[in-house]
Amino acid sequence: MPGPRIDEIGPWSEVKLEILKRYAVEYSKILASQESPSFWHVYIDAFAGAGVHLSRTSGQMVPGSPLNALLVQPPFREYHLVDLDGDKARGLRELVGDRTDVLIHHGDCNRVLLEEVFPRVKFEDRKRGLCILDPYGLHLDWRVIQTAGSMGSLEVFINFPIYDININVLHHDPETVSASHIARMNAYWGDNSWKEVAYDKTPTLFGDIDEKVSNQRFAEAFRSRLKTVAGFSRVPEPLPMRNSKGATVYYLFFASQKGTAERIVTYIFDNFGRGTTS
Numbered sequence: 698m699p700g701p702r703i704d705e706i707g708p709w710s711e712v713k714l715e716i717l718k719r720y721a722v723e724y725s726k727i728l729a730s731q732e733s734p735s736f737w738h739v740y741i742d743a744f745a746g747a748g749v750h751l752s753r754t755s756g757q758m759v760p761g762s763p764l765n766a767l768l769v770q771p772p773f774r775e776y777h778l779v780d781l782d783g784d785k786a787r788g789l790r791e792l793v794g795d796r797t798d799v800l801i802h803h804g805d806c807n808r809v810l811l812e813e814v815f816p817r818v819k820f821e822d823r824k825r826g827l828c829i830l831d832p833y834g835l836h837l838d839w840r841v842i843q844t845a846g847s848m849g850s851l852e853v854f855i856n857f858p859i860y861d862i863n864i865n866v867l868h869h870d871p872e873t874v875s876a877s878h879i880a881r882m883n884a885y886w887g888d889n890s891w892k893e894v895a896y897d898k899t900p901t902l903f904g905d906i907d908e909k910v911s912n913q914r915f916a917e918a919f920r921s922r923l924k925t926v927a928g929f930s931r932v933p934e935p936l937p938m939r940n941s942k943g944a945t946v947y948y949l950f951f952a953s954q955k956g957t958a959e960r961i962v963t964y965i966f967d968n969f970g971r972g973t974t975s
């Protein structure tokens with residue numbers, strides 16, 4: 698049987714992998730060292746991928762986010778890796794081998810997380826989790842974010858796919874957007890209130906026209922939702938992940954309930970040259 702299709706990744710994805718790896722190491726170190734009470738800490742990769750990628754920059758194979766996490770020392774106590782693509786899930790199984798601390802889930806993470814994984818990471822059971830939500834586009838359901846925020850036990854990295862959003866949803870003329878893309882945006886945002894923040898009314902001689910707000914303002918509105926609607930108390934400014942032409946492909950968000958976590962991630966983001974957002 699042929700192996701999974703190996704995705705080619707741009708430099709910004711390699712930066713993301715480095716950021717996730719660095720934080721996973723710090724997270725696991727802190728959680729593993731806690732005593733009375735001690736915690737059972739879990740790593741969750743919801744859009745896990747095949748486990749390896751081809752670097753566009755070097756032409757070499759590079760480990761993906763799940764493989765990096767599996768190598769973290771001290772290790773997490775339990776790993777959940779989810780992918781919708783059967784070949785990728787099978788590839789992950791082969792990479793993982795017979796490790797009994799790793800569960801591979803083949804399915805839609807929006808269902809798998811809510812029904813099978815999050816219930817295993819309850820705050821009151823002294824479970825804690827780091828959850829990576831890294832879709833290619835608008836494939837994440839807000840209920841996952843909302844649930845993670847309400848549980849108190851989870852910290853999340855979230856890929857906010859501004860490129861997909863700009864190309865398919867935030868057209869200059871909102872009338873031209875298809876119903877299916879609106880539905881995807883509503884599912885990701887949690888409702889249709891994004892329409893109220895996406896456009897400014899600009900007066901012209903011929904009446905008001907809708908003017909799209911900047912990426913930065915749109916991302917800031919999402920950040921505000923992570924706090925006020927999902928209930929994460931700590932959401933540092935996201936890192937804009939840019940392609941070689943300087944265009945923002947997505948924003949990398951982090952959301953947590955812990956000041957220490959926010960400080961560590963802000964330090965890591967700053968190390969990766971958090972510039973002015975576009």
Ligand SMILES: C[S@@+](CC[C@H](N)C(=O)[O-])C[C@H]1O[C@@H](n2cnc3c(N)ncnc32)[C@H](O)[C@@H]1O
Binds near residue numbers: 747763833
């Ligand atoms: C951006 S890649 C993940 C890359 C990985 N986080 C890394 O950095 O190595 C997105 C992955 O999500 C998977 N995917 C897409 N929709 C999904 C869904 N609803 N549930 C689970 N996986 C999904 C795709 O098959 C793809 O492998």
